[in-house]
Amino acid sequence: MPDASRPGDLGGGLADSYAHCRRIARVEARNFYYGFRLLPAAKHSALCALYAFMRWVDDISDAPGDGGAKARGLELARETVERVARGDTSGAVILPALAHTLSTYGIPRGYLDELIAGAEMDLGITSYRAFDDLRVYCHRVAGIVGQCCVHVFGFGDSRALELADQLGLAFQLTNILRDVEQDFALGRVYLPQEDLERFGCRAGEVAEAPPSKGARELFRFEAQRARGFYEEGAALLPLIEEDSRAALWALARIYGGLLGKMEARDYDVTSSRVRLSAAEKTWIVLRARFGLWSEENGFETHSDPGRGAGRAVVGSRTR
Numbered sequence: 001m002p003d004a005s006r007p008g009d010l011g012g013g014l015a016d017s018y019a020h021c022r023r024i025a026r027v028e029a030r031n032f033y034y035g036f037r038l039l040p041a042a043k044h045s046a047l048c049a050l051y052a053f054m055r056w057v058d059d060i061s062d063a064p065g066d067g068g069a070k071a072r073g074l075e076l077a078r079e080t081v082e083r084v085a086r087g088d089t090s091g092a093v094i095l096p097a098l099a100h101t102l103s104t105y106g107i108p109r110g111y112l113d114e115l116i117a118g119a120e121m122d123l124g125i126t127s128y129r130a131f132d133d134l135r136v137y138c139h140r141v142a143g144i145v146g147q148c149c150v151h152v153f154g155f156g157d158s159r160a161l162e163l164a165d166q167l168g169l170a171f172q173l174t175n176i177l178r179d180v181e182q183d184f185a186l187g188r189v190y191l192p193q194e195d196l197e198r199f200g201c202r203a204g205e206v207a208e209a210p211p212s213k214g215a216r217e218l219f220r221f222e223a224q225r226a227r228g229f230y231e232e233g234a235a236l237l238p239l240i241e242e243d244s245r246a247a248l249w250a251l252a253r254i255y256g257g258l259l260g261k262m263e264a265r266d267y268d269v270t271s272s273r274v275r276l277s278a279a280e281k282t283w284i285v286l287r288a289r290f291g292l293w294s295e296e297n298g299f300e301t302h303s304d305p306g307r308g309a310g311r312a313v314v315g316s317r318t319r
Contacts, residue, residue, distance in 0.1 A: 016047045017089075017097035021052040023147045024094075028055055034281045035251035038288055040243050043248040046105060046152045054115060055147060056094070061119040062186075074120055081112045097121045105151045114144045121186070127203070131225075139165060142172035153248065154241035167233030171255050174225035177219055178258055181270045191222060209270040223253055223259050230256050230299045249299070250288040255261035256299040 025033050025048040032051060036044050039291045060073035070194060081093070084102070089095035103107065118140025128134040146168030152159050176183070176190040181191060184207035199218040206215055230252060237245050254276060276284075287293050 011130055013081070014100055017095070017100075018049060018092055019095045020093045021045070021048040024048070024052040024055060028045065031254050031276075031281070032251060034254060034285050035247045035288075036271050038247040038250055038285065042104075043152050043244060043247075045222065046101040047149060049094065049101040050107075050145075050152070052094045053112070057119050061122045067123050069122055071120070073117055074123075078113065078116050081109060081116070085109045088239055088258055101152070107151045109147055111144050111148055114140050118144070126187050127189045127193055129193050131194070132191060134192050135169065137190075138169045138172040142168035142175075143252050144168070146171070149248075150240060151238070153244035155239055157239045160236055160239040163236035163239065166229050167236060167252060170226050170229035170233055170252075173222060173229065174258050175254050177222055177226070177262060178274045180219075183207070187265055191218065207270060211270050212270050215270075216267040216274075217263065223262055226259060227256075230259075234299055242290045245287040245292075249293055250284050252299040253284050253288070253293075257284070 009157055022045060025036060029036065029051050032047075035053075036047050039047065054063055057074070058075050059079060060070055063073075065071065070073065080095070083089075084099045086093055087099070089099045100174070101107065102112075111120065118137060120139065121137050143165035146164035147161050150164040155161075161170045166266065180189075184204070189196075189203050189206060194207070195218060196203065199214045199221070201212070201218050205212055206218070211219065233252065237248060240248060257280065258278050261276065265274070
Protein backbone atom coordinates (compact mmCIF):
# COMPACT_ATOMS: atom_id res chain seq x y z
CA MET A 1 0.00 0.00 0.00
CA PRO A 2 1.39 3.45 -0.84
CA ASP A 3 2.38 5.58 2.12
CA ALA A 4 -0.52 7.88 3.00
CA SER A 5 1.93 10.70 3.75
CA ARG A 6 3.40 10.88 0.25
CA PRO A 7 2.68 9.36 -3.17
CA GLY A 8 5.60 6.93 -3.24
CA ASP A 9 9.29 6.61 -2.59
CA LEU A 10 11.89 8.52 -4.56
CA GLY A 11 12.90 6.94 -7.85
CA GLY A 12 14.09 7.90 -11.30
CA GLY A 13 12.97 7.42 -14.85
CA LEU A 14 9.63 7.28 -16.59
CA ALA A 15 9.78 3.50 -17.07
CA ASP A 16 10.49 2.99 -13.36
CA SER A 17 7.64 5.31 -12.50
CA TYR A 18 5.15 3.40 -14.62
CA ALA A 19 6.42 0.08 -13.27
CA HIS A 20 5.86 1.30 -9.70
CA CYS A 21 2.32 2.42 -10.56
CA ARG A 22 1.57 -0.96 -12.12
CA ARG A 23 2.72 -2.69 -8.94
CA ILE A 24 0.43 -0.50 -6.83
CA ALA A 25 -2.55 -1.21 -9.08
CA ARG A 26 -1.84 -4.95 -9.21
CA VAL A 27 -1.78 -5.19 -5.41
CA GLU A 28 -4.46 -2.67 -4.44
CA ALA A 29 -6.98 -2.45 -7.31
CA ARG A 30 -8.67 -5.75 -6.59
CA ASN A 31 -11.60 -5.13 -8.96
CA PHE A 32 -10.25 -2.51 -11.35
CA TYR A 33 -7.07 -4.37 -12.23
CA TYR A 34 -9.02 -7.20 -13.86
CA GLY A 35 -10.32 -4.74 -16.44
CA PHE A 36 -7.00 -2.91 -16.77
CA ARG A 37 -5.42 -6.13 -18.05
CA LEU A 38 -7.61 -6.05 -21.16
CA LEU A 39 -6.23 -2.73 -22.39
CA PRO A 40 -3.31 -2.16 -24.76
CA ALA A 41 -0.07 -1.78 -22.78
CA ALA A 42 0.12 2.02 -22.97
CA LYS A 43 -3.47 2.52 -21.82
CA HIS A 44 -3.04 -0.11 -19.12
CA SER A 45 -0.03 1.75 -17.74
CA ALA A 46 -1.83 5.09 -17.94
CA LEU A 47 -4.75 3.84 -15.86
CA CYS A 48 -2.30 2.39 -13.34
CA ALA A 49 -0.64 5.83 -13.04
CA LEU A 50 -4.02 7.48 -12.43
CA TYR A 51 -4.99 4.77 -9.97
CA ALA A 52 -1.74 5.20 -7.99
CA PHE A 53 -2.40 8.92 -7.54
CA MET A 54 -6.07 8.43 -6.70
CA ARG A 55 -5.20 5.70 -4.23
CA TRP A 56 -2.79 8.04 -2.49
CA VAL A 57 -5.49 10.69 -2.14
CA ASP A 58 -8.01 8.13 -0.88
CA ASP A 59 -5.54 6.75 1.66
CA ILE A 60 -4.96 10.23 3.08
CA SER A 61 -8.66 10.78 3.79
CA ASP A 62 -9.16 7.28 5.22
CA ALA A 63 -5.97 7.08 7.29
CA PRO A 64 -6.21 7.00 11.10
CA GLY A 65 -5.52 10.31 12.78
CA ASP A 66 -6.98 13.73 13.33
CA GLY A 67 -8.74 15.73 10.66
CA GLY A 68 -6.10 18.45 10.70
CA ALA A 69 -3.37 16.05 9.63
CA LYS A 70 -5.58 14.68 6.88
CA ALA A 71 -6.43 18.19 5.67
CA ARG A 72 -2.72 19.01 5.48
CA GLY A 73 -2.12 15.79 3.56
CA LEU A 74 -4.79 16.68 1.02
CA GLU A 75 -3.38 20.18 0.68
CA LEU A 76 -0.03 18.55 -0.07
CA ALA A 77 -1.77 16.48 -2.75
CA ARG A 78 -3.20 19.67 -4.26
CA GLU A 79 0.22 21.33 -4.23
CA THR A 80 1.65 18.21 -5.86
CA VAL A 81 -0.87 18.47 -8.71
CA GLU A 82 0.10 22.12 -9.16
CA ARG A 83 3.79 21.18 -9.30
CA VAL A 84 3.12 18.44 -11.84
CA ALA A 85 1.18 20.92 -13.99
CA ARG A 86 4.30 23.13 -14.01
CA GLY A 87 6.43 20.18 -15.12
CA ASP A 88 8.01 19.40 -11.75
CA THR A 89 7.80 15.65 -11.16
CA SER A 90 10.46 15.43 -8.46
CA GLY A 91 9.98 13.96 -5.02
CA ALA A 92 7.73 10.96 -5.71
CA VAL A 93 8.14 7.96 -7.97
CA ILE A 94 4.55 8.00 -9.32
CA LEU A 95 4.75 11.60 -10.56
CA PRO A 96 6.63 11.14 -13.86
CA ALA A 97 4.06 8.55 -14.95
CA LEU A 98 1.19 10.74 -13.76
CA ALA A 99 2.51 13.79 -15.64
CA HIS A 100 3.11 11.74 -18.78
CA THR A 101 -0.42 10.28 -18.61
CA LEU A 102 -2.06 13.69 -18.13
CA SER A 103 -0.13 15.11 -21.08
CA THR A 104 -0.50 12.12 -23.42
CA TYR A 105 -4.25 11.74 -22.97
CA GLY A 106 -5.21 15.40 -22.51
CA ILE A 107 -6.64 14.93 -19.02
CA PRO A 108 -7.48 18.31 -17.47
CA ARG A 109 -5.60 19.14 -14.27
CA GLY A 110 -8.93 20.29 -12.83
CA TYR A 111 -10.12 16.69 -12.69
CA LEU A 112 -7.51 15.92 -10.05
CA ASP A 113 -8.40 19.06 -8.10
CA GLU A 114 -12.04 17.92 -8.02
CA LEU A 115 -11.00 14.47 -6.84
CA ILE A 116 -9.11 16.04 -3.94
CA ALA A 117 -12.14 18.22 -3.15
CA GLY A 118 -14.21 15.04 -2.92
CA ALA A 119 -11.75 13.53 -0.45
CA GLU A 120 -11.95 16.74 1.60
CA MET A 121 -15.72 16.28 1.86
CA ASP A 122 -15.06 13.08 3.82
CA LEU A 123 -13.21 15.10 6.46
CA GLY A 124 -16.15 17.29 7.39
CA ILE A 125 -19.33 15.67 6.10
CA THR A 126 -20.66 12.48 7.70
CA SER A 127 -24.12 12.32 6.12
CA TYR A 128 -26.13 13.72 3.21
CA ARG A 129 -29.64 15.06 3.47
CA ALA A 130 -30.77 14.43 -0.11
CA PHE A 131 -29.62 12.41 -3.08
CA ASP A 132 -28.71 15.58 -4.95
CA ASP A 133 -26.22 16.36 -2.16
CA LEU A 134 -24.73 12.87 -2.32
CA ARG A 135 -24.50 13.16 -6.08
CA VAL A 136 -22.04 16.05 -5.78
CA TYR A 137 -19.78 13.84 -3.66
CA CYS A 138 -20.13 10.89 -6.05
CA HIS A 139 -19.23 13.09 -9.02
CA ARG A 140 -16.03 14.25 -7.34
CA VAL A 141 -14.81 10.87 -6.11
CA ALA A 142 -16.13 8.60 -8.88
CA GLY A 143 -17.58 10.50 -11.84
CA ILE A 144 -14.26 12.29 -12.24
CA VAL A 145 -12.49 8.93 -12.20
CA GLY A 146 -14.75 7.78 -15.02
CA GLN A 147 -14.00 10.90 -17.03
CA CYS A 148 -10.25 10.40 -16.55
CA CYS A 149 -10.63 6.83 -17.78
CA VAL A 150 -12.58 7.93 -20.86
CA HIS A 151 -9.75 10.25 -21.85
CA VAL A 152 -7.44 7.23 -21.76
CA PHE A 153 -9.93 4.98 -23.55
CA GLY A 154 -10.30 7.56 -26.31
CA PHE A 155 -13.55 9.16 -27.46
CA GLY A 156 -14.81 11.43 -30.21
CA ASP A 157 -18.27 12.30 -28.91
CA SER A 158 -18.61 14.72 -26.00
CA ARG A 159 -21.53 12.69 -24.66
CA ALA A 160 -18.94 10.17 -23.49
CA LEU A 161 -17.93 12.45 -20.62
CA GLU A 162 -21.48 12.77 -19.31
CA LEU A 163 -22.02 9.02 -19.60
CA ALA A 164 -18.74 8.36 -17.80
CA ASP A 165 -20.01 10.50 -14.94
CA GLN A 166 -23.23 8.44 -14.83
CA LEU A 167 -21.26 5.20 -14.76
CA GLY A 168 -18.99 6.56 -12.02
CA LEU A 169 -22.12 7.34 -10.01
CA ALA A 170 -23.29 3.74 -10.48
CA PHE A 171 -19.92 2.45 -9.26
CA GLN A 172 -19.94 4.70 -6.21
CA LEU A 173 -23.50 3.81 -5.20
CA THR A 174 -22.43 0.16 -5.44
CA ASN A 175 -19.44 0.90 -3.19
CA ILE A 176 -21.66 2.70 -0.69
CA LEU A 177 -24.03 -0.26 -0.45
CA ARG A 178 -21.20 -2.81 -0.18
CA ASP A 179 -19.36 -0.79 2.50
CA VAL A 180 -22.32 0.53 4.52
CA GLU A 181 -21.27 -1.26 7.73
CA GLN A 182 -17.59 -0.31 7.37
CA ASP A 183 -18.46 3.33 6.68
CA PHE A 184 -20.80 3.46 9.69
CA ALA A 185 -17.89 2.32 11.86
CA LEU A 186 -15.99 5.36 10.56
CA GLY A 187 -18.90 7.62 11.50
CA ARG A 188 -20.23 8.02 7.97
CA VAL A 189 -23.69 7.26 6.56
CA TYR A 190 -23.65 8.02 2.85
CA LEU A 191 -27.18 6.84 2.08
CA PRO A 192 -29.37 9.97 1.90
CA GLN A 193 -31.25 10.83 5.07
CA GLU A 194 -34.42 11.38 3.04
CA ASP A 195 -34.22 7.75 1.92
CA LEU A 196 -33.67 6.45 5.45
CA GLU A 197 -36.77 8.35 6.53
CA ARG A 198 -38.77 6.99 3.59
CA PHE A 199 -38.13 3.42 4.77
CA GLY A 200 -38.33 4.19 8.50
CA CYS A 201 -34.66 3.46 9.22
CA ARG A 202 -32.50 4.92 11.94
CA ALA A 203 -28.91 5.76 10.97
CA GLY A 204 -27.51 2.92 13.07
CA GLU A 205 -29.98 0.46 11.59
CA VAL A 206 -28.11 0.41 8.26
CA ALA A 207 -25.18 -1.34 9.95
CA GLU A 208 -27.15 -3.98 11.86
CA ALA A 209 -26.64 -7.62 10.90
CA PRO A 210 -28.80 -9.13 9.68
CA PRO A 211 -30.56 -6.03 8.35
CA SER A 212 -34.10 -5.19 9.33
CA LYS A 213 -36.95 -5.33 6.81
CA GLY A 214 -36.82 -1.56 6.43
CA ALA A 215 -33.07 -1.60 5.85
CA ARG A 216 -33.40 -4.33 3.22
CA GLU A 217 -36.01 -2.27 1.41
CA LEU A 218 -33.74 0.76 1.61
CA PHE A 219 -30.84 -1.21 0.16
CA ARG A 220 -33.09 -2.61 -2.57
CA PHE A 221 -34.18 0.92 -3.49
CA GLU A 222 -30.60 2.20 -3.69
CA ALA A 223 -29.55 -0.85 -5.74
CA GLN A 224 -32.33 -0.13 -8.22
CA ARG A 225 -31.17 3.47 -8.41
CA ALA A 226 -27.63 2.27 -9.15
CA ARG A 227 -28.94 -0.13 -11.82
CA GLY A 228 -30.56 2.80 -13.58
CA PHE A 229 -27.17 4.53 -13.84
CA TYR A 230 -25.52 1.33 -15.11
CA GLU A 231 -28.19 1.10 -17.78
CA GLU A 232 -27.64 4.71 -18.82
CA GLY A 233 -23.87 4.27 -18.69
CA ALA A 234 -23.97 1.29 -21.06
CA ALA A 235 -24.45 3.79 -23.90
CA LEU A 236 -20.80 4.75 -23.34
CA LEU A 237 -19.51 1.48 -24.81
CA PRO A 238 -19.83 2.35 -28.54
CA LEU A 239 -18.51 5.89 -27.95
CA ILE A 240 -15.01 4.87 -26.86
CA GLU A 241 -12.23 3.45 -28.98
CA GLU A 242 -12.71 -0.19 -29.91
CA ASP A 243 -9.56 -1.40 -28.16
CA SER A 244 -10.95 -0.19 -24.82
CA ARG A 245 -14.51 -1.51 -24.98
CA ALA A 246 -13.84 -4.96 -23.56
CA ALA A 247 -12.04 -3.42 -20.58
CA LEU A 248 -14.89 -1.03 -19.85
CA TRP A 249 -17.44 -3.82 -20.14
CA ALA A 250 -15.45 -6.01 -17.75
CA LEU A 251 -15.01 -3.21 -15.20
CA ALA A 252 -18.71 -2.36 -15.18
CA ARG A 253 -19.72 -6.01 -15.24
CA ILE A 254 -17.59 -6.76 -12.17
CA TYR A 255 -19.00 -3.82 -10.25
CA GLY A 256 -22.53 -4.47 -11.49
CA GLY A 257 -22.10 -8.09 -10.44
CA LEU A 258 -21.88 -6.90 -6.84
CA LEU A 259 -25.47 -5.67 -7.15
CA GLY A 260 -26.42 -9.13 -8.39
CA LYS A 261 -24.80 -10.66 -5.32
CA MET A 262 -26.77 -8.30 -3.09
CA GLU A 263 -30.01 -9.24 -4.84
CA ALA A 264 -29.26 -12.96 -4.42
CA ARG A 265 -28.79 -12.37 -0.67
CA ASP A 266 -32.06 -10.43 -0.37
CA TYR A 267 -29.98 -7.30 0.25
CA ASP A 268 -28.24 -8.55 3.36
CA VAL A 269 -25.09 -6.45 2.87
CA THR A 270 -24.05 -6.44 6.53
CA SER A 271 -23.77 -10.07 7.69
CA SER A 272 -20.69 -10.62 5.52
CA ARG A 273 -18.87 -8.64 2.83
CA VAL A 274 -20.39 -8.76 -0.63
CA ARG A 275 -17.78 -9.74 -3.21
CA LEU A 276 -17.19 -11.62 -6.42
CA SER A 277 -14.77 -14.53 -6.22
CA ALA A 278 -11.56 -14.53 -8.22
CA ALA A 279 -13.09 -17.26 -10.40
CA GLU A 280 -16.15 -15.13 -11.16
CA LYS A 281 -14.02 -12.11 -12.05
CA THR A 282 -11.74 -14.26 -14.19
CA TRP A 283 -14.78 -15.60 -16.07
CA ILE A 284 -15.94 -12.04 -16.75
CA VAL A 285 -12.48 -11.13 -18.07
CA LEU A 286 -12.46 -14.21 -20.32
CA ARG A 287 -15.88 -13.30 -21.70
CA ALA A 288 -14.62 -9.79 -22.39
CA ARG A 289 -11.36 -10.94 -23.98
CA PHE A 290 -13.00 -13.44 -26.33
CA GLY A 291 -16.05 -11.36 -27.26
CA LEU A 292 -18.57 -13.48 -25.33
CA TRP A 293 -20.79 -10.52 -24.57
CA SER A 294 -23.11 -8.24 -26.48
CA GLU A 295 -24.22 -4.66 -26.29
CA GLU A 296 -27.83 -5.79 -25.82
CA ASN A 297 -26.91 -7.37 -22.48
CA GLY A 298 -25.50 -4.10 -21.17
CA PHE A 299 -23.66 -4.64 -17.89
CA GLU A 300 -25.97 -7.43 -16.57
CA THR A 301 -26.35 -6.24 -12.99
CA HIS A 302 -28.78 -8.91 -11.79
CA SER A 303 -27.83 -11.99 -9.79
CA ASP A 304 -25.26 -14.61 -10.86
CA PRO A 305 -22.34 -13.11 -12.81
CA GLY A 306 -21.84 -16.37 -14.70
CA ARG A 307 -25.46 -16.84 -15.69
CA GLY A 308 -26.20 -16.30 -19.33
CA ALA A 309 -22.74 -17.22 -20.57
CA GLY A 310 -24.23 -19.61 -23.09
CA ARG A 311 -26.69 -16.98 -24.26
CA ALA A 312 -23.83 -14.54 -24.70
CA VAL A 313 -21.99 -16.96 -27.01
CA VAL A 314 -24.98 -17.26 -29.31
CA GLY A 315 -24.92 -14.22 -31.52
CA SER A 316 -21.95 -12.73 -29.65
CA ARG A 317 -19.75 -10.18 -31.33
CA THR A 318 -16.41 -8.64 -30.67
CA ARG A 319 -16.83 -5.00 -29.77
